[in-house]
Amino acid sequence: MTTADRPTPPRARRVRSTTESLLSIVLVLEAVLLFFVTLTVFGLRVLPAVPTFVGGGVLIVALILGGRALRHPWGVWWGWVLQAALIATGLVLTAMYFVALAFVAIWVYCFVKGRQIDKQRAAFDNPNQGDTHAR
Secondary structure: OOOOOOOOOOOOOOOOOHHHHHHHHHHHHHHHHHHHHHHHHHHOOOOOHHHHHHHHHHHHHHHHHHHHHOOOHHHHHHHHHHHHHHHHHHHOOOHHHHHHHHHHHHHHHHHHHHHHHHHHHHHHHOOOOOOOOOO
16 A cells, blocks of 8 residues: 555634633624624614625624634734724614624633633643752
């Protein structure tokens, strides 16, 4: 059997941090929210159809891609920008100010709690990391 005939072993999956997992869930939920907001804005005829669906679609795609980008350090910053964009949807539909603020509060909670859990997990995985007397 030659090396070309041997099956390649499966790649090891990348371990996602708790922060990345929680924040990606929030961004996907916001994308679902914006789908329904887009339909509401269209149904109430707040804006013409084309800007409604193009704007809604762009925000939905940006949120989904933002969930994928969280693996990179700049992805979290992109997520914060998306939170500001979500609040800005209140300019189109006033009720979105309240809904967006609730989602931003969830984002902040997941950000803080995820970082705490990641720090505890790192300390558990490397118990001697902070101990200078251990040999």
